[in-house]
Amino acid sequence: MxxxxxxxxxxxxxxxxxxxxxxxxxxxxxxxxxxxxxxxxxxxxxxxxxxxxxxxxxxxxxxxxxxxxxxxxxxxxxAHWYPLDAVAQAQIAGWLSLTANEIHNGVARARIGLKFGRQVDLEDAQARGRQVLELVNAHLANRTWLVGEQPTIADVAVYPYLAMAEEGGLELAPFPYLNSWLARIRALPGYLDLPHFQGARRTE
Ligand SMILES: N[C@@H](CCC(=O)N[C@@H](CS)C(=O)NCC(=O)O)C(=O)O
Structure with a gap:
């Protein structure tokens, strides 16, 4: 592979x-x-x-x-990463979709503007980013994982750009439930650290 x-x-x-x-x-x-x-x-x-x-x-x-x-x-x-249950699959699809639209056009775009120096509407991207941080924080107020009782690919899809939100100028401190969830993902066996700009090679 x-x-x-x-x-x-x-x-x-x-x-x-x-x-x-x-x-x-x-x-x-x-x-x-x-x-x-x-x-x-x-x-x-x-x-x-x-x-x-x-x-x-x-x-x-x-x-x-x-x-x-x-x-x-x-x-x-x-099986828990992508359960066969129809409701769980639909809920996961909803998070994958949020990742490809709202997260991509918010936190991810803000990071592209600030860290990669690309032309983006930073104010708009950060406003969209904040909305998603609030949404996910509220969703996690009484949940351990985004869908069901175990981690799924919804958590894996949503995690990266939210964990890197500060690289797009968005503060994570005001979102306690979101931060607890980020910590739970970091504690999973086999977790791989986020990419760091410092020390990244020219082509990376
Ligand atoms: N929806 C795609 C988006 C992929 C994407 O935007 N890739 C970026 C890197 S994060 C890329 O290849 N950018 C180079 C380009 O578009 O020329 C996915 O989730 O894989």
């Missing part, structure tokens, strides 16, 4: 984190995003969207971090 990866990407980290949590080894192949390697024809043949992460398992490329979590959970993980 190979993961086409970029160290600082929250979406790639999401997949690396889940691989760690389920104890599944994968070869990491760094895609040089700063030099546009994701738009080269060889990479576009693998993922026409021109984005990382891409997982290749037994020759089958799979794109999009949410889709990769579903695949890894179904194929390699204990």
């Amino acid at each position: 190979q993961l086409h990866d970029f160290y600082l990407s929250g979406n790639c980290y999401k997949v690396r984190l889940f691989l760690g949590l389920i104890g599944q080894p994968a070869e990491l192949l760094t895609v040089d995003l700063p030099h546009g390697a994701q738009k080269h024809p060889e990479f576009l043949a693998l993922n026409p969207r021109g984005q990382v992460p891409v997982l290749v398992d037994n020759g089958q490329p799979l794109v999009d971090s949410q889709a990769i979590l579903v695949y890894l959970a179904r194929r390699y993980a204990d």
Whole structure:
């Protein structure tokens, strides 16, 4: 199994984190995003969207971090990560969707603006980010995990960009239930630390 990866990407980290949590080894192949390697024809043949992460398992490329979590959970993980129950699956899909829309356009975009120097509407991204932090904090007021009684891929999908929210200029201190949940994820066996800018190589 190979993961086409970029160290600082929250979406790639999401997949690396889940691989760690389920104890599944994968070869990491760094895609040089700063030099546009994701738009080269060889990479576009693998993922026409021109984005990382891409997982290749037994020759089958799979794109999009949410889709990769579903695949890894179904194929390699204990059942609690992606339960078969219809309500649980619908609730998980709701969180994966929130990740790809509200979280991507809020906390993740604010981080891209502040840490990668990209042109973004920072005020708008931070306002959207704050809304999501409030929403998740309230959801967790009387819950241990986002869905059900055990960790699922919803927790893995939502965790990275919320845990990195301060890199987008958003404070986490006002959200106690969210912070307790972040700590619970960090305590899971196989947890992999967040990417750090300090010491990251040029191509990472
Ligand atoms: N929905 C996709 C988004 C992937 C994405 O935005 N990848 C970024 C890195 S975090 C990327 O490859 N950016 C380079 C580009 O778009 O050119 C996922 O969850 O995997």
